[in-house]
Amino acid sequence: MSAPTLPSGARLRLLAAGDSAALARAYRDNRGHLAPWEPLRDDAFFTPAGQAEQVARRLEGLASGTDVPWVLEREDGIVGTITLTGIVRGPFLSAHVGYWVDGRLQGRGVCSAALHAVLEHARDELGLHRVQASVLPGNAASRSVLHRTGFTLIGMAPSYLRIAGAWQDHLLYQRLLH
Template sequence: MPQIALPDQLRLRLLEASDAKQVTGSYTRNRTHLEQWEPARPEEFFTEQWQAANLAASASARQSGLAYPFGLFAQDELIGRFNITSVVHGAFQSANLGYWIDKEHCGQGLASQAVAALLSMARNDLGLHRMEASTLAHNYGSQRVLEKNGFTQIGMAPNYLKINGRWQDHNLYQAILHD
């Protein structure tokens, strides 16, 4: 799967184990920004060794067609993560989408552009019929990204995920990629 070029010198590409240093730096730089939106992370999560092991595991999942970890790059700087996970083929043809953008790049439409490109890739290259995503009930920015890309809310799940140390409600969304 080739990298995906976006406007303004941006590109999405699959992450490799060799990206561990950049991934570590990006998570470390955004640690405070992301803690409100993500599970509580152990200290070792913010090490290059942990990220390298995680990226190696992701490569194995990618080879099996179960997950696709992407990085959003501006020039050569990693400014976001986009993950297509839980890919199911057969009658379901569905996957989950998760993402975040560097705190310095929020509100610029970059997540919307990247999600649009990934939905196209999921439809055309992976043959998926449906993409699912969830947001914290109060994450209006992420909800706008999804809605701009044709996602519709299909429900609300109470106490859905343990985010920042607490079980929190999430809005559930889906986009149908093929009719």
């Protein structure tokens, strides 16, 4: 995928091994913004060393074909991530997508444009049929991104993920690509 230009001067590109320090900075800058929507994170997660571990895992997934990790970046650094995970081949041809964008850029179409590009890649380059996303019912911004990019609600999963220290229900969405 070529690096599409997104709103607010952002662009989408594959995660690289050298992104650890910039990711640590982005996560530190957005720690409060992301806290209600993510698992509890220890302080090490927000360091370059902690992010180096995360980057290594994501790049292992890329090499094995189970994940495709991207970063959203601007001239001032990384401002989000979007990742296809759990890619399954065979008759399922499916993946899960997760994403976040810097709180300063929320509501500007950055995440929707990035997700649209990722869905095109999933269909055209990976040959996937379906992409699923899960979201907390109270995450109106993320639900809006999913609606704008053609996802449909398929159900609710009780106690689906441990987020912000508690098992929480999630709404499940899917986008059929064919």
